[in-house]
Each structure stands twice: as structure tokens, then as C-alpha cells.
Amino acid sequence: MEITLTHYLVLAGLVFLTGMVGFIVRRNALVMMMCIELMLCAVNIVFAAFGRLHAAGGAHVFVLMNFAVAAAEAAIGLAILVEIYRRSRTVNVDDLKALME
Amino acid sequence: MEGILFWFCGALLFLGGLMMVVQRSAVVSAVWLVFAFVCAAGIFAVLEAPFVAILQILVYAGAIMVLFLFVIMMLQGPVLEGEGKRIPLGLWPLIALPPAAVVVLVVGYLRQPQKTGFAGPVPEGFGSVSHVAGLLLGKYLLAFELISIVLLVAIIGALAIGLGERKLPWR
Numbered sequence: 001m002e003i004t005l006t007h008y009l010v011l012a013g014l015v016f017l018t019g020m021v022g023f024i025v026r027r028n029a030l031v032m033m034m035c036i037e038l039m040l041c042a043v044n045i046v047f048a049a050f051g052r053l054h055a056a057g058g059a060h061v062f063v064l065m066n067f068a069v070a071a072a073e074a075a076i077g078l079a080i081l082v083e084i085y086r087r088s089r090t091v092n093v094d095d096l097k098a099l100m101e
Numbered sequence: 102m103e104g105i106l107f108w109f110c111g112a113l114l115f116l117g118g119l120m121m122v123v124q125r126s127a128v129v130s131a132v133w134l135v136f137a138f139v140c141a142a143g144i145f146a147v148l149e150a151p152f153v154a155i156l157q158i159l160v161y162a163g164a165i166m167v168l169f170l171f172v173i174m175m176l177q178g179p180v181l182e183g184e185g186k187r188i189p190l191g192l193w194p195l196i197a198l199p200p201a202a203v204v205v206l207v208v209g210y211l212r213q214p215q216k217t218g219f220a221g222p223v224p225e226g227f228g229s230v231s232h233v234a235g236l237l238l239g240k241y242l243l244a245f246e247l248i249s250i251v252l253l254v255a256i257i258g259a260l261a262i263g264l265g266e267r268k269l270p271w272r
Contacts, residue, residue, distance in 0.1 A: 003107050003219050008148070011111045015118050015137075022122035030173055031121075031130050037165065038118050038134065041141050044157075048148040053220045060233045061241045063145075063153050067160050068248045072255035074165050078172045079259040085176050 008049035016042035110143030139200035
């Protein structure tokens with residue numbers, strides 16, 4: 001079967017959906033952040049697929065930007081998580097109800 | 102060749118993501134995510150983005166996931182709590198084999214002289230290091246500088262959070 005743009009977009013959509021479902025279902029904040037990384041990865045695939053379609057190198061540049069954003073997000077997010085753990089001794093989001101009350 | 106690589110990497114990428122969500126243990130989840138990222142690098146290689154594919158493995162599967170694993174190990178107590186079973190030792194090579202196969206397939210694919218892909222042939226050197234670097238330091242210089250500021254702010258922010266309120270130099 002011939003591979004078309006649709007194949008890549010469907011794959012990216014499936015991967016994004018997996019990450020989204022994981023983000024909603026999982027209660028461990030660390031795993032939730034990993035799900036965000038997976039969603040970012042799906043977006044990168046869409047970028048690369050359209051860059052391939054138009055033979056445009058700009059798409060690769062934006063994938064690299066996305067890498068940097070993901071790295072920044074991971075660094076800040078994990079720092080916040082460590083701080084949360086220091087204060088409340090848990091990373092389970094169900095137990096973190098300080099903002100809910 | 103493109104079809105084989107797409108279906109192989111795509112199926113394994115989806116499988117890796119699914120297993121990451123399903124696994125109970127955070128460490129095992131992280132390992133499955135590394136698995137998925139390596140397969141995503143294969144997808145990038147099919148899309149004529151070899152530089153991005155290498156960076157996907159180096160930065161994502163390497164640096165970012167090491168950071169995640171480091172934090173998981175640091176918070177080991179609560180995260181690993183209630184973890185019933187481990188992956189048996191014999192299963193680890195089985196997990197490591199598909200990413201290795203992806204790498205071999207990708208190298209084989211990239212060495213092919215004539216690649217048409219789904220949108221016709223691309224210009225010579227498309228997606229190579231020099232091509233992307235030329236764009237980064239030419240047309241997209243502003244975005245490049247801005248992203249470096251984002252990274253700088255992230256470093257300072259992470260430091261500020263990590264040091265705690267009282268130890269900050271401006272307090």
C-alpha cells in the first residue's frame with residue numbers, strides 16, 4: 001500500500017490521543033508529564049510530515065524549537081514536582097487538593 | 102522500503118505510547134516512552150529529516166528521559182509504592198530489540214541513493230545538518246535567539262524553584 005500524508009497524520013493523531021487519554025487517566029504527576037511529552041512528539045511528526053510534503057526545511061527548524069520547548073517544560077515541571085513532593089510528600093494529583101478547597 | 106519502515110516504526114511508536122499509559126510503575130512507563138521516542142525517530146527518518154531523527158534520539162530519548170528517570174529515582178518511595186511486579190529479566194532484550202531494529206532500518210534507508218517518498222523526490226541534502234543549520238542561522242535567526250532566551254529563563258526558573266525561597270540571591 002502506498003504511504004500518503006494521511007497515514008502520517010492518522011499516526012500522529014493516534015499517538016496524540018494516546019497521550020491525551022494517558023494524561024486524563026493517570027494520577028501520577030510524573031507519568032502525566034510523560035504523556036505531555038508524547039503529545040509534543042505527535043505534533044513534531046505532523047510538522048515533519050508537512051515539511052516533507054512541501055519540501056520545506058522550515059518545518060525541521062520548528063521541530064527543533066519544539067524540542068527546546070519540551071526540554072524547558074520538562075526542566076521547570078520536574079523542578080515544580082520535586083518542590084511539591086518536598087512539601088506534601090506525594091506526587092499523586094488526587095492527593096494534592098490545596099487549590100481545590 | 103518506505104512502507105516497511107513506516108508500518109514498523111508507526112506500529113511500535115503506538116505500542117510504546119499505549120504501554121506507557123497502561124503500565125502501573127512510573128519507571129516502566131519511562132522506559133516504554135524511550136522505546137516510543139526511538140521509533141518516532143524512525144518516522145522522522147522516513148520523512149527525510151535525518152538531523153531531526155538523530156536529535157530526537159539524543160535530546161528526547163537521551164537527555165529529557167534521563168531527567169525524568171533521575172527524578173523518578175529521587176522520589177522513589179511514593180512513585181514506586183504499590184508496584185507489584187517487575188518486568189522479568191528475560192523480557193528486557195525483547196524490549197531492546199525493536200529499537201535496535203529501527204536504528205538498523207533507518208541507517209539502511211538513509212543510505213539509499215534514490216528516495217521518492219510520498220511527495221516526490223526532495224532536493225539534495227534536504228534535512229541534513231548543514232541545510233537545517235543554514236536555516237537556523239539565516240532565515241529563522243530570530244526564532245533561534247528567542248528559543249535560547251526561553252531555555253535561559255527555564256534554567257533560571259528551575260534553579261529558583263530548586264533553591265527554595267530563602268536561598269535566592271535577591272532575598
